[in-house]
């Protein structure tokens with residue numbers, strides 16, 4: 001029986017992918033084999049030694065101590081693209097809210113009083129304060145052309161906007177999805193200086209912290225709009241407020257409210273709602289639960305942010321060893337020597353690496369697998385090992 005701990009509410013559809021005869025799932029559980037999480041901050045958490053995998057039911061993994069997990073040989077999985085449409089729709093809604101001054105106009109309507117005639121007169125007199133602008137011909141710059149950025153860029157083109165994109169590490173799969181009408185910016189500065197609207201869709205990393213800062217805001221076209229549905233620290237909030245107050249920026253739409261932003265007349269803040277649709281919550285939970293199940297039952301790695309992809313069908317009648325080690329020479333040699341010493345025949349083997357980590361799946365015919373696993377675990381550089389018996 002595998003034990004899975006949930007640190008946030010995970011959609012029932014996802015949890016149902018873990019059959020109860022093989023998986024015990026609870027928010028409080030001792031010695032879990034795996035953790036399912038959404039946005040809970042795991043950096044200060046004492047993650048039990050029993051944990052063999054972490055599944056993020058979403059895209060961003062900045063709430064998970066990935067480097068520490070890599071050192072322990074623990075894969076971290078996420079759900080790439082599973083909530084991208086939900087975020088795209090909220091970005092588009094916010095683009096329109098900003099262009100048509102809708103939040104301020106709704107406040108104005110809420111404060112109207114008097115009889116209907118008085119109200120009608122106030123509406124006709126007051127509406128000039130909320131004159132907006134239309135999107136065709138306006139320029140949007142999209143920083144980060146991943147699952148979300150590509151969808152936002154394509155949708156903005158459909159709305160008649162001129163769209164520039166920048167992503168130095170775009171994947172081939174995402175490039176296939178991008179409308180060829182999206183123009184390629186040469187750098188962040190190049191994109192910023194061309195754009196009136198800017199939408200950021202990058203992960204929060206050291207390299208993206210403060211990506212939109214005071215200097216870049218000065219490069220933007222006048223009356224610009226910044227859309228931040230990625231992570232708070234990607235945009236320098238203080239610099240944005242200054243630009244709003246000086247009238248250089250028209251609006252800041254973001255999914256990460258703070259005291260400084262709250263109540264600002266030109267800030268449109270939503271409470272981290274990007275992925276909050278039933279569809280996105282289901283998609284993320286199903287995807288990540290399937291990945292965690294396949295890892296625990298078969299050692300398969302799909303959509304990990306720190307491990308290489310690794311899939312090998314389990315040969316009937318064999319026992320599987322899954323070994324995580326530092327990516328250094330002669331590890332496979334030492335592993336096969338330990339197996340040969342006990343007369344264990346290798347029926348199938350897969351060895352993959354990513355950065356400093358290597359992962360080996362080896363299926364062996366019957367024999368002293370536990371003893372061999374113990375010996376392999378003691379090889380310097382081996383970080384984790386599991387033995388999975390064929391069912």
Ligand SMILES: NC(=O)c1ccc[n+]([C@@H]2O[C@H](COP(=O)([O-])OP(=O)(O)OC[C@H]3O[C@@H](n4cnc5c(N)ncnc54)[C@H](O)[C@@H]3O)[C@@H](O)[C@H]2O)c1
Pocket residue numbers: 058059060061080081083084087143144145146147148149166167168169170171174201202203204207208229230231255272273274275276
């Ligand atoms: N508001 C929400 O609820 C919500 C929901 C989903 C995702 N997000 C955030 O959005 C981010 C992006 O999500 P995604 O699904 O598109 O991820 P993704 O991994 O598909 O795309 C991220 C893209 O950013 C690019 N990138 C990385 N560093 C860059 C840089 N310095 N400049 C330009 N491009 C860079 C990568 O090459 C990649 O193509 C997530 O990491 C997460 O933080 C927020």
Ligand SMILES: O=C(O)CC[C@@H](O)C(=O)O
Pocket residue numbers: 038039057058059060061083272274275276
């Ligand atoms: O789980 C959520 O609601 C937010 C998820 C989002 O921030 C993500 O990075 O996928």
